[in-house]
Amino acid sequence: MSYPINKSVKPDLSAHFDEATNTITYIVKDPDSNHCAIIDSVMDIDYAAGRITYDAADKLIEEIKDRGLILDWIIETHVHADHLSAAPYIQGKLGGKIGVGEKIMVVQETFGKVFNEGTEFQRDGSQFDALFKDGDTYLIGTMQAFAMYTPGHTPACMVHVIGDAAFVGDTLFMPDGGSARADFLGGDAGELYESIMKVLSLPDEMRLLMCHDYGPNGRAIQWETTVAEQKANNIHVGHGKTREEFIKFRTARDAQLSMPKLIIPSLQVNMRGGEVPTDKDGNPMLKTPINRL
Ligand SMILES: [Fe+2]
Numbered sequence: 001m002s003y004p005i006n007k008s009v010k011p012d013l014s015a016h017f018d019e020a021t022n023t024i025t026y027i028v029k030d031p032d033s034n035h036c037a038i039i040d041s042v043m044d045i046d047y048a049a050g051r052i053t054y055d056a057a058d059k060l061i062e063e064i065k066d067r068g069l070i071l072d073w074i075i076e077t078h079v080h081a082d083h084l085s086a087a088p089y090i091q092g093k094l095g096g097k098i099g100v101g102e103k104i105m106v107v108q109e110t111f112g113k114v115f116n117e118g119t120e121f122q123r124d125g126s127q128f129d130a131l132f133k134d135g136d137t138y139l140i141g142t143m144q145a146f147a148m149y150t151p152g153h154t155p156a157c158m159v160h161v162i163g164d165a166a167f168v169g170d171t172l173f174m175p176d177g178g179s180a181r182a183d184f185l186g187g188d189a190g191e192l193y194e195s196i197m198k199v200l201s202l203p204d205e206m207r208l209l210m211c212h213d214y215g216p217n218g219r220a221i222q223w224e225t226t227v228a229e230q231k232a233n234n235i236h237v238g239h240g241k242t243r244e245e246f247i248k249f250r251t252a253r254d255a256q257l258s259m260p261k262l263i264i265p266s267l268q269v270n271m272r273g274g275e276v277p278t279d280k281d282g283n284p285m286l287k288t289p290i291n292r293l
Pocket of ligand 1: 078079080081082153170
């Protein structure tokens with residue numbers, strides 16, 4: 001696959017760090033128009049109380065309104081397991097199309113079974129406005145973006161490349177954070193390695209924007225690095241680590257990790273494009289499958 005890279009375009013980025021989930025949400029603006037996209041938004045949940053709020057999303061909405069921007073796209077790099085998407089809430093306020101990788105159907109099939117969903121849960125990706133295939137392009141104003149298929153963390157992961165900036169989702173973390181886990185249902189460490197190599201085959205000077213940062217060893221939160229820095233310093237894949245070395249390391253590490261705190265609500269909401277499921281009477285309601293994850 002040859003991708004339509006255009007690193008001469010430098011989108012204007014505004015990053016919003018969500019402290020509750022260590023997620024970074026981006027507003028990505030076309031430098032030549034007032035059009036923008038949002039990548040990986042967050043809906044707030046107090047899971048213990050079963051309470052959903054929209055403080056994080058409201059901040060994005062306010063910024064977009066204040067700057068007089070037009071929202072073309074609300075992108076999900078994948079079905080997140082650690083936070084809930086606010087995509088439909090934002091779309092209701094600002095418009096824009098919600099896009100995700102077409103392999104969302106695989107994720108919907110897998111977790112539709114885990115949560116024992118009925119036939120009312122469509123497994124065809126129809127909850128989203130656009131389903132991207134590897135190399136598909138789309139426009140943010142005049143600026144062309146494309147999606148790069150990068151499975152491994154999940155089967156539906158895509159990296160979105162917009163001008164000189166690549167939004168890596170859950171593939172790489174900052175060089176001292178390494179890589180995303182590959183042990184969720186449908187994940188695969190070997191595939192993740194190949195996807196990371198695809199990201200690292202982008203031009204050395206391209207900016208890489210993380211979806212998460214946990215500030216390892218007490219350093220301040222960061223989210224931007226470059227392909228060259230990752231190749232040189234990434235603790236999991238840098239210094240020319242082989243696929244076999246990576247699979248061995250990743251598998252052993254993943255066996256030590258506990259499930260993300262919000263995986264159960266996140267999967268149910270995010271596989272529906274950010275909509276909260278409802279019970280037979282139409283009340284918003286979540287399930288907890290026992291001993292399935
Ligand atoms: Fe993730």
